[in-house]
Amino acid sequence: GENVEQHPSTLSVQEGDSAVIKCTYSDSASNYFPWYKQELGKRPQLIIDIRSNVGEKKDQRIAVTLNKTAKHFSLHITETQPEDSAVYFCAAKKAPGSARQLTFGSGTQLTVLP
Amino acid sequence: DAGITQSPRHKVTETGTPVTLRCHQTENHRYMYWYRQDPGHGLRLIHYSYGVKDTDKGEVSDGYSVSRSKTEDFLLTLESATSSQTSVYFCAISEGGRDTEAFFGQGTRLTVV
Numbered sequence: 001g002e003n004v005e006q007h008p009s010t011l012s013v014q015e016g017d018s019a020v021i022k023c024t025y026s027d028s029a030s031n032y033f034p035w036y037k038q039e040l041g042k043r044p045q046l047i048i049d050i051r052s053n054v055g056e057k058k059d060q061r062i063a064v065t066l067n068k069t070a071k072h073f074s075l076h077i078t079e080t081q082p083e084d085s086a087v088y089f090c091a092a093k094k095a096p097g098s099a100r101q102l103t104f105g106s107g108t109q110l111t112v113l114p
Numbered sequence: 115d116a117g118i119t120q121s122p123r124h125k126v127t128e129t130g131t132p133v134t135l136r137c138h139q140t141e142n143h144r145y146m147y148w149y150r151q152d153p154g155h156g157l158r159l160i161h162y163s164y165g166v167k168d169t170d171k172g173e174v175s176d177g178y179s180v181s182r183s184k185t186e187d188f189l190l191t192l193e194s195a196t197s198s199q200t201s202v203y204f205c206a207i208s209e210g211g212r213d214t215e216a217f218f219g220q221g222t223r224l225t226v227v
Contacts, residue, residue: 001173006156034215043204043218044157089156100146101172102216104155 002027004092006105013080014113021108023034023090024072030092033066033073034102038087047088080112116127117141120205120219127226133192137205139185145208146188147172147216148180150201157204196224199202 003026010105013019025033031052036044050057050073057064061080066073078082087109091102117140127133137146145164149157149172159172161180169180177199179191184186192199 009154043220045218051214056204101145101159102161103159104149104157106154 002030002092002103004090004103004105005057006090006108008104008108010109010111012111012113015080015082017080019075019077019080019084019110019112021075021088021090021110022072023074023092023105024070025092025103027092027094028068028071029094032093033064033092035064035075036089036091036104038089038107040086041084044089054086077110080110082112082114085110085112118205118207118217118219120203120222122222123220124223125225127195127224129196129226130194133195133224135190135203135205137188137190137207137219139207140223141186141207141216141217142185143207144185144208145216146182147206147208148178148188148190149204149206150174150199151204151221152201160190160203192224195224197226200224200226 006023034049037047038044048059048062048064049058050066061078063076078111087107090105093102121136138186147162148160151157158174160174160178163169163182181189203222206216208216
C-alpha cells in the first residue's frame with residue numbers, strides 16, 4: 001500500500017519568515033495530494049491540494065509543489081503569521097480501485113514565533 | 115462546513131466494555147472513513163465504507179468493527195475496549211471522485227481506563 005513520509009515533525013519560524021514542509025510517497029499511481037491544517041482541538045481542514053498533472057499551485061501565501069519523478073511534494077508558506085501555527089498533514093490518494101482513501105503523513109507541528 | 119456530526123464528542127469507558135461511536139452525514143457522500151489520531155502517527159485509517167453495507171479494513175483495523183446500514187450513518191464499534199484504543203477518532207466523508215477532498219467531523223476523544 002501507499003506510504004507517506006513527512007518532514008520535519010516540528011518546525012519553528014519567526015513571524016514573517018517562510019516555512020517549508022516536505023512529503024514523499026511510495027505509490028507512483030497516487031495522483032491527488034491534499035494538505036490539511038489542524039488547529040489545536042479542531043478538525044483537520046483542507047488548505048490546498050494538487051493533482052498529478054500540475055507541478056505547482058498557489059493560493060495567496062500558500063503554495064504546493066509536486067515532483068512526480070522523485071515522488072515528493074512540498075508545502076510552502078510565505079510571510080508566516082501567528083495564526084499559521086498548527087499541525088499540518090500531507091496526504092496522497094490514487095484514483096483507480098474501490099479504495100479511494102487518503103494515506104496521511106505523520107504531521108508537522110508548525111510554530112510561528114512573534 | 116460539511117454536514118458531518120460525530121457522537122459522542124467525549125467518552126470515558128472501562129477496559130473490556132464495548133463502545134460504539136457514531137458518524138452522521140447530511141451530504142449524501144458515498145465514502146465514509148474512520149481514522150484515529152495519535153501523537154507521532156498522524157491520521158491512521160481504521161475502516162472505510164464505499165456504500166451501504168460495503169465496508170473494508172484500513173491499516174489499523176484490529177479490535178474494531180464497523181457498520182453502515184444507511185448512507186448517512188457509519189458506526190465504529192470497539193468490541194472490547196483496551197487502553198491502547200485511547201485516542202481521538204475522526205470520521206471523514208468524501209464524494210469519492212478521482213480527486214475530491216475529505217471532510218472531517220469534529221472528532222471523538224475516547225479514554226479507556
